[in-house]
Amino acid sequence: MPPSGLEPYDAVLLVSFGGPEGPDEVMPFLRQVTGGRGIPEERLQEVAGHYLAFGGRSPINDQCRELLAALRAELDARGLDTPLYWGNRNTAPWLGDTMAQLAADGHRRVLAVTTSAYPSYSSCRQYRENLWDAWDAVRAAGTELQVDRVRHYAQHPGFVDANTDAVRDALAKLPDEVPHLLFVTHSLPTAMAATAGPPPRSDNGSYVDWHQSVAEEIVWQLRRSTGVEHPFDLVYCSRSGPPSQPWLEPDINDRLAELAAQGVRSVVVSPIGFVSDHMEVVFDLDTEARETADELGLRMERAATAGVHPAFVSGLVELVLERAAVERSEPAAPSVIDGGSPGLLRCPADCCPNLREPARPALCQAPAAG
Numbered sequence: 115m116p117p118s119g120l121e122p123y124d125a126v127l128l129v130s131f132g133g134p135e136g137p138d139e140v141m142p143f144l145r146q147v148t149g150g151r152g153i154p155e156e157r158l159q160e161v162a163g164h165y166l167a168f169g170g171r172s173p174i175n176d177q178c179r180e181l182l183a184a185l186r187a188e189l190d191a192r193g194l195d196t197p198l199y200w201g202n203r204n205t206a207p208w209l210g211d212t213m214a215q216l217a218a219d220g221h222r223r224v225l226a227v228t229t230s231a232y233p234s235y236s237s238c239r240q241y242r243e244n245l246w247d248a249w250d251a252v253r254a255a256g257t258e259l260q261v262d263r264v265r266h267y268a269q270h271p272g273f274v275d276a277n278t279d280a281v282r283d284a285l286a287k288l289p290d291e292v293p294h295l296l297f298v299t300h301s302l303p304t305a306m307a308a309t310a311g312p313p314p315r316s317d318n319g320s321y322v323d324w325h326q327s328v329a330e331e332i333v334w335q336l337r338r339s340t341g342v343e344h345p346f347d348l349v350y351c352s353r354s355g356p357p358s359q360p361w362l363e364p365d366i367n368d369r370l371a372e373l374a375a376q377g378v379r380s381v382v383v384s385p386i387g388f389v390s391d392h393m394e395v396v397f398d399l400d401t402e403a404r405e406t407a408d409e410l411g412l413r414m415e416r417a418a419t420a421g422v423h424p425a426f427v428s429g430l431v432e433l434v435l436e437r438a439a440v441e442r443s444e445p446a447a448p449s450v451i452d453g454g455s456p457g458l459l460r461c462p463a464d465c466c467p468n469l470r471e472p473a474r475p476a477l478c479q480a481p482a483a484g
């Protein structure tokens with residue numbers, strides 16, 4: 115491979131969740147995502163209904179296409195001609211096919227960027243397990259690839275600034291108020307949340323802690339620029355699983371009802387847990403939570419997700435450059451919000467454990483200590 119400016123890496127791989135692109139793809143997608151995870155059939159039918167209400171097409175693949183185009187433009191602008199690839203965990207383009215293509219195209223050092231910004235089993239290790247499967251198949255077919263992944267980036271200024279900007283735009287639509295801010299992320303089983311991130315862990319675990327820090331930073335940035343301090347909470351959406359299993363709360367709809375009862379009149383909803391307008395955002399927030407707000411007589415504005423905001427796109431490219439520098443043993447100070455965590459270059463073996471299949475291998479992991 116000719117030098118690309120990202121040495122030692124010769125390719126960048128965007129890894130995403132995947133989503134259906136038509137009605138016939140909805141049920142196969144849901145079965146793929148939930149295979150063996152004990153999600154009740156009723157919940158599957160309900161979620162199928164969310165997808166079918168949007169013509170059976172998830173927004174996520176188109177958003178990946180847009181992100182790839184934006185990343186390409188940003189790499190080009192910086193004189194980096196490193197090829198970009200894309201693979202999904204749950205639909206085409208399948209990660210396994212993309213990994214085989216990377217090998218066939220002669221690549222041997224690949225840097226992965228996931229469309230998921232926080233630590234937890236679902237948002238980190240599960241991606242690394244699927245990376246392992248794809249990598250292992252290529253290895254079995256005779257090619258030795260090395261795959262790394264950029265550190266968790268929720269506390270990178272690029273991601274935070276994009277979200278702050280979006281909250282500012284949403285606030286501008288409610289000029290006569292001091293809206294309550296609701297920062298939203300995907301709920302998790304509390305057992306998964308408690309074991310998110312590397313030990314030693316706080317009571318909340320890294321998933322909740324990281325979201326809390328991002329929310330606080332956004333509120334602080336707004337206060338610094340406007341002098342207004344907005345009341346805020348971290349709330350959850352998209353609870354799944356059997357009713358007997360505890361998940362992170364409060365659900366956004368319940369919190370909206372509480373706020374209305376307390377006399378709050380307007381809210382800005384900021385989906386900091388999602389990098390773009392996934393189905394959870396367009397259904398759980400823009401459809402369901404909006405209906406709740408309407409019924410309660412609350413004014414609600416939903417802030418944009420990071421999407422292809424220039425700060426986010428250039429932040430991802432900076433993360434890629436930073437990691438390449440680290441691998442070349444050059445000094446590279448990790449860029450991170452004040453008091454935030456730069457995250458880890460390689461997850462330790464006991465980070466974000468798979469509570470169902472503890473022995474399942476995952477890629478991008480630090481070698482086990484002594």
Ligand SMILES: CC1=C(CCC(=O)O)c2cc3nc(cc4[nH]c(cc5[nH]c(cc1n2)c(C)c5CCC(=O)O)c(CCC(=O)O)c4C)C(CCC(=O)O)=C3C
Nearest residue numbers: 131133147151153161172173174230236237300354392393
């Ligand atoms: C933390 C987290 C993220 C954020 C990090 C990241 O982005 O990865 C995320 C993203 C996503 N989740 C998605 C879709 C689904 N997630 C499900 C189920 C679950 N998600 C979980 C967690 C998360 N999920 C969990 C603990 C479950 C229970 C089952 C299990 O333990 O695995 C189910 C099954 C039906 C249901 O139960 O809801 C579906 C269909 C899509 C695609 C959306 C689109 O099409 O636009 C995206 C981006």
Ligand SMILES: [Fe+2]
Nearest residue numbers: 147236300352
């Ligand atoms: Fe999910």
